[in-house]
Amino acid sequence: MRIQAAVCAIYVLLGIGQSRADSYPPYQDQRTIDPKGKYYVVIERAGAAIHDLPWGPVKITVAEAREGSTPVRQAKCRVIDRDGRFETIRNEAIAVRSGDLVHGRIELTNAPQHVLVSANGLGLITLGIYGPNYNALKDGAAVSVYDLTGKVRHSLSLEELLGPGSLERYFNGSGSVWWMDGAWIDEKERELVIIGSKYKVGAENRQIVVVNLERGVVRNGGRNDLARAIESKNPAALAVALDFVADEKINVDKQQLIAIVDDEQIQLTARLRASVILSSVGHKDGARLVRESCLTARKEQLDFKSPEYDEQMCTAAEYAIAHVPDVLGEAGMPLLKSVVQKYGYQVVAIQAFSRYGEKAVRTLISMVEYPESPDVQYVGVEALTEIGPNAQLAVPSLVKALENTKATSGGLKVSAGAASALGAIGRAAVSALPALQGLSRSDDAEIRASAIEAIKKIRSEK
Numbered sequence: 001m002r003i004q005a006a007v008c009a010i011y012v013l014l015g016i017g018q019s020r021a022d023s024y025p026p027y028q029d030q031r032t033i034d035p036k037g038k039y040y041v042v043i044e045r046a047g048a049a050i051h052d053l054p055w056g057p058v059k060i061t062v063a064e065a066r067e068g069s070t071p072v073r074q075a076k077c078r079v080i081d082r083d084g085r086f087e088t089i090r091n092e093a094i095a096v097r098s099g100d101l102v103h104g105r106i107e108l109t110n111a112p113q114h115v116l117v118s119a120n121g122l123g124l125i126t127l128g129i130y131g132p133n134y135n136a137l138k139d140g141a142a143v144s145v146y147d148l149t150g151k152v153r154h155s156l157s158l159e160e161l162l163g164p165g166s167l168e169r170y171f172n173g174s175g176s177v178w179w180m181d182g183a184w185i186d187e188k189e190r191e192l193v194i195i196g197s198k199y200k201v202g203a204e205n206r207q208i209v210v211v212n213l214e215r216g217v218v219r220n221g222g223r224n225d226l227a228r229a230i231e232s233k234n235p236a237a238l239a240v241a242l243d244f245v246a247d248e249k250i251n252v253d254k255q256q257l258i259a260i261v262d263d264e265q266i267q268l269t270a271r272l273r274a275s276v277i278l279s280s281v282g283h284k285d286g287a288r289l290v291r292e293s294c295l296t297a298r299k300e301q302l303d304f305k306s307p308e309y310d311e312q313m314c315t316a317a318e319y320a321i322a323h324v325p326d327v328l329g330e331a332g333m334p335l336l337k338s339v340v341q342k343y344g345y346q347v348v349a350i351q352a353f354s355r356y357g358e359k360a361v362r363t364l365i366s367m368v369e370y371p372e373s374p375d376v377q378y379v380g381v382e383a384l385t386e387i388g389p390n391a392q393l394a395v396p397s398l399v400k401a402l403e404n405t406k407a408t409s410g411g412l413k414v415s416a417g418a419a420s421a422l423g424a425i426g427r428a429a430v431s432a433l434p435a436l437q438g439l440s441r442s443d444d445a446e447i448r449a450s451a452i453e454a455i456k457k458i459r460s461e462k
Contacts, residue, residue, distance in 0.1 A: 026079040026086040027055045027111040027130050031094050034119035035235040037071025039064050055131035056111040062103045063096045104150030110136050120187050123147040132175030154216030161209055170200050182240030193225050238270035246277050268316040279327040290327045293320035294339050321348045325355045333363045344375035345408050354386035361393050368397045374406040374414050381417035385424045392428035399432045416450040423454030
């Protein structure tokens with residue numbers, strides 16, 4: 001399987017969950033706001049615009065919008081990898097606005113994984129460490145609570161939060177502890193709610209822990225904390241809480257879900273999650289929003305390298321595409337094809353197609369034979385590779401695709417992908433051996449290697 005990086009990375013789906021250590025991009029300077037746009041922080045990596053260290057240190061400025069001014073908006077800079085050195089592309093919005101009040105400043109050796117800002121002046125919270133974090137979490141704090149002046153009120157280690165042995169229980173073996181799926185501030189209760197990661201060693205239930213922001217006391221959380229977040233439509237909590245109830249199959253009142261879907265003031269990522277949950281219980285209100293969100297964005301908004309890249313739009317589109325099989329069933333396959341025709345190579349579309357298995361093969365054949373776009377052709381062959389032996393109907397089309405020397409916008413070669421798909425099909429692709437043998441003498445190293453590997457797989461099953 002040779003699935004490449006998506007146009008925008010899947011690990012930002014929640015905007016908070018930790019990614020694998022080898023997939024962290026450089027830290028992005030940002031302006032992070034409270035849900036109302038009143039209090040905010042400006043987080044900037046220290047040092048020059050071009051630098052070697054991708055993750056810190058950082059300086060945090062805590063500010064408040066002046067009375068009567070417009071709400072503050074979220075902002076994030078772009079970082080470009082220039083052969084191992086990183087250039088921060090300045091975003092003028094990442095600053096304290098003229099006339100706004102500065103309450104305090106914080107300097108941190110390690111950039112935080114996530115920052116939450118209270119809408120009621122309770123201060124801010126840093127959670128986790130951005131980048132490979134095992135050593136930092138072993139010796140330092142996982143969560144720190146600051147007042148508006150930048151003074152530390154409470155600082156808690158991972159074991160104080162999640163219990164003894166949590167460092168190893170959530171260790172993923174590649175330099176990081178993947179311990180948190182999301183968090184939010186419950187302003188009314190003056191508490192921080194943390195959802196523990198589903199990726200852990202051991203079979204115990206996923207953890208919900210709650211920190212009292214006044215006293216720093218930790219308690220076990222539960223369904224009441226989730227229900228309160230959903231019922232109050234807490235904008236910082238909805239997406240994370242709805243993900244949890246979907247994963248754990250917890251019942252949620254349908255009318256609450258419909259109200260979330262219909263409320264255009266709520267972030268699209270949360271509305272989509274409510275749509276998927278509604279669809280899982282047979283309610284038709286879920287399908288429309290998912291269908292629309294698959295194709296709403298412009299191509300440039302999903303391209304991480306584009307100046308027009310929109311992280312929220314990208315995250316919403318990827319979530320919608322990933323859940324097309326759940327919401328639309330087999331009727332979603334033409335939609336997925338349209339997604340690829342519009343946006344080009346998309347890992348999430350390949351994964352969605354593969355969930356259909358043999359039922360998707362005819363649609364994927366039409367994509368392999370699609371003449372206008374190598375990106376569409378490559379998604380077809382990659383998805384057929386994922387389906388494997390059940391894709392034997394595609395063998396004639398894949399054999400023809402072996403002659404396709406075109407490459408995708410990312411440089412992936414259709415002929416190499418077709419060879420891999422034939423290898424994944426196995427014995428049923430024996431008729432492709434003569435064509436593969438010819439390709440095994442190709443001057444192109446990628447195509448040659450793919451053909452040789454495919455021949456081995458087909459022959460090993462004969």
